[in-house]
Amino acid sequence: MTFKRLFLTTAFTAAAACAQDVAIYPPILPRDFEALRAHLSLSQTQVDTLRAVQRDRQNAEQQIHKDIRDKHLQLETLLRDQSQDYARIGQLTVEIRTLQRKLPVSGEPYRSRALGVLTQEQRPKLAALSTALQLQPAAWEAVNLSLIDRPERGGDVIIQAVPPVRTLPAVAQ
Numbered sequence: 001m002t003f004k005r006l007f008l009t010t011a012f013t014a015a016a017a018c019a020q021d022v023a024i025y026p027p028i029l030p031r032d033f034e035a036l037r038a039h040l041s042l043s044q045t046q047v048d049t050l051r052a053v054q055r056d057r058q059n060a061e062q063q064i065h066k067d068i069r070d071k072h073l074q075l076e077t078l079l080r081d082q083s084q085d086y087a088r089i090g091q092l093t094v095e096i097r098t099l100q101r102k103l104p105v106s107g108e109p110y111r112s113r114a115l116g117v118l119t120q121e122q123r124p125k126l127a128a129l130s131t132a133l134q135l136q137p138a139a140w141e142a143v144n145l146s147l148i149d150r151p152e153r154g155g156d157v158i159i160q161a162v163p164p165v166r167t168l169p170a171v172a173q
Contacts, residue, residue, distance in 0.1 A: 046118070054110070057105060060105045061105045075093065
């Protein structure tokens with residue numbers, strides 16, 4: 001009985017620790033992607049194709065999450081029924097962890113498909129978007145320190161630089 005309790009405690013702890021890996025992606029919003037369409041000069045057909053690629057990626061991840069959920073339900077059933085099948089309990093724990101390691105789904109096949117939608121003239125424009133993403137943390141820090149204004153919602157102005165601040169002379173003590 002002590003071995004069983006120790007094993008079950010270890011299995012639950014391992015399952016809880018494994019469940020900490022969570023894939024976080026920006027949500028695909030039901031928009032027309034106006035800013036991206038304007039920046040890359042995308043056609044509606046290209047936007048629709050890019051959405052289909054993203055849906056395929058989301059469906060692949062959802063399938064893995066479904067498989068993990070199914071394995072968790074099997075494991076919970078075995079543990080609730082106080083099963084003596086320790087090999088199956090251990091196998092389910094390993095299978096759950098193996099599935100969790102597949103998340104997030106590799107973006108490469110989907111990125112290749114998405115890039116295939118773009119024309120030769122559109123692809124070089126992605127570099128500016130990549131740079132903008134890399135600068136985003138620094139830009140928000142500058143907003144927080146009142147060096148620049150925060151972006152306007154819905155406007156064309158993203159970030160405007162604030163004129164340099166004049167420093168006051170030091171006060172002698």
